[in-house]
Amino acid sequence: MTTTVKCPTCEKTVIWSAQSPFRPFCSERCKLIDLGDWAAENHRIPDKQPIDTALSEEFLAELEQEFLAKDNQFFQE
Template sequence: MSVLTVKCPTCDTEVVWGPDSPFRPFCSDRCRLIDLGEWATESRRIADKQPFEAGLGDVDLLALDDELMQQDNEFFK
């Protein structure tokens, strides 16, 4: 079984040409962005920021607690 490989244009690493290499012909997303230029590196940093969702889980937990308390009250009557 022969595997087709290409060399990453940025760092000359051998890259397997297949579904396991989503950034081909580059070896990684980083090398792809380096090739695109500095501006692309900046936009990548913005894309990496995750939306702030910490409050959402707390609200769900509180609602669940209320539900459990009501069930307990029914049970112990």
């Protein structure tokens, strides 16, 4: 049984065997196009969700109040 896949770049059918040295790509050209896309970060793992600055500021204010409420000597002379 012969396994075939689609080239990720051009979607041509590629036979998955030792006779296809660029598998899963159909050619070196398609392989290099894909490599270039990775280098340009077109195929990257998404970043974490952006930080909500309003919530961050609120959280920092709460931490500061909690720290000051513990009667720490850090800010006192």
